Amino acid sequence: MSELTCTRCGRDQPRLDQPPMAGPWGLRVQAEVCPDCWKAWQAEQTLVMNHYGLKPFVPADRVRIYEHMARFLKLSAGHQESE
Ligand SMILES: [Zn+2]
Known part of the structure; x- marks a missing residue:
């Protein structure tokens, strides 16, 4: 099984x-x-969407949600939005 060092x-x-x-974010x-950290984000995501009134089926909102996700999960820098 392949392992990673979680960011x-x-x-x-x-x-x-x-x-x-789906897509590059996944x-x-x-x-x-x-x-474990993915589970933590899933809980946090609900709070973020409620707090900012974001809807995952709205493309512009989805970009915002992914930005929050990238910060929360400390994903490595240098990504570009592809949607
Ligand atoms: Zn982790």
């Missing part, structure tokens, strides 16, 4: 079994974030 918690952990979402999360 958020710094621990060596197994990867998620599959990308948690691949980055799978490559950089451990399952």
Whole structure:
């Protein structure tokens, strides 16, 4: 099983079994974030969407949600928005 050093918690952990979402963000999360931290984001995501009134089916809102996700999970810099 391939492991990663999680960008958020710094621990060596197994990867998620599959990308948690379609597209490049899913691949980055799978490559950089451990399952525990992904679970933490899923809880946080609900709070973020409620707080900012973001709707994941609105493309512009989805970009904002991914920005919050990248900050929360401390994903490596240098990404570009592709949607
Ligand atoms: Zn982690």
